[in-house]
Amino acid sequence: MALVEITEAEFGVELSIAYATAGNFTGRPVYGRPACYLNPEGAQLLRRAVDLAAPLGLRLRIFDAFRPAEAQWKLWQHSPDPEFLADPRRGSPHSMGAAVDLTLIDGSGAELDMGTAFDAFTPLSHHGVTEGISPEAQRNRALLLGIMTAAGWDFYRNEWWHYQLFNARKRWPVLSDSVLPQSMM
Numbered sequence: 001m002a003l004v005e006i007t008e009a010e011f012g013v014e015l016s017i018a019y020a021t022a023g024n025f026t027g028r029p030v031y032g033r034p035a036c037y038l039n040p041e042g043a044q045l046l047r048r049a050v051d052l053a054a055p056l057g058l059r060l061r062i063f064d065a066f067r068p069a070e071a072q073w074k075l076w077q078h079s080p081d082p083e084f085l086a087d088p089r090r091g092s093p094h095s096m097g098a099a100v101d102l103t104l105i106d107g108s109g110a111e112l113d114m115g116t117a118f119d120a121f122t123p124l125s126h127h128g129v130t131e132g133i134s135p136e137a138q139r140n141r142a143l144l145l146g147i148m149t150a151a152g153w154d155f156y157r158n159e160w161w162h163y164q165l166f167n168a169r170k171r172w173p174v175l176s177d178s179v180l181p182q183s184m185m
Contacts, residue, residue, distance in 0.1 A: 001172065003066055003097045003179065004043035006036040011043075012050050014061045014105060018118060019071060020184075025119045026078045030071050031184045037066035039097035039172060042165055046100065048151035056143075057107050063118050063161065064101040067094035068177035070185050083158055084121045091174040098168035100153075101161045104144050112140040118161050127157050 008015055018024040020034035038046060042065070050060060067075075072088040072095050079085060086092035093099035101119075104112045115137030116125045124132050127145065141160045149155065153163040165171070177185040 001039060001097070001175070001179075003037035003175075004040055006038055006043065006046065006062065006065060011046060012054070012059065013046070013102075014059060014109065016061050016063055018063045018101075019067070019075075025121065026075065030074050033182065033184050035180070035182070035184050036062055036064075037097055037180065038100065039066075039165075042098055042100065045152045045165070049147050049153070052147045052151055053104065058104045058112075058143075058147075059107075060102050061105045061111060062100060062102045064094065065099070066097040066175070067092060067099075068180075068185055069095045069174050070177050071095075079121070081121060084119075084125075088174075091169055093164040093168035095174045096168050096172035097175065098172055099162060099164035101159075102144075102163070103161055104140065104147075112143075113137045114140055114144070114160055116160070125159055125161075127155060127160055 015036050017034035017036060019030040022028050053060060069088060072092050075085055076088050103114060113136050115133035130138060145155060148163045154166045156162040177183050
């Protein structure tokens with residue numbers, strides 16, 4: 001299966017690929033090259049989400065999308081926490097090109113307050129949390145949830161930033177870095 005490269009110019013998103021920098025929970029780069037890919041269905045639904053956000057004066061900032069199986073193993077070896085990471089033996093929708101981690105940004109490029117940072121492995125990151133999360137952050141999470149689900153994405157209840165295609169594990173295989181035209185690892 002060919003993956004679709006998601007570029008800022010073609011999709012109207014901002015890319016901030018966290019695992020290509022030290023600014024992630026591992027404290028070091030996992031990817032050797034920042035890149036963003038989704039499978040064709042994911043790319044189509046991402047376009048829908050972009051189109052739904054635009055009239056609201058909002059854009060999407062993507063932290064991660066396709067995650068090669070090799071990268072999933074690195075993350076799991078660092079923090080084997082099944083509440084926030086898929087066990088690579090089971091397969092992650094990220095490693096199928098069927099998941100995206102993202103947030104909303106306003107017209108100036110500022111992230112909307114979501115109450116926690118991306119990849120905050122805490123119960124405060126769960127959808128529907130009200131205690132300890134400001135009303136503004138709750139509204140912003142609900143707005144992101146509304147945009148993404150209206151565009152056709154499923155959500156993961158433990159991470160406000162994670163959206164995936166429905167039934168990904170039954171529909172697509174886990175992919176390695178070797179499927180890419182240029183390695184991310």
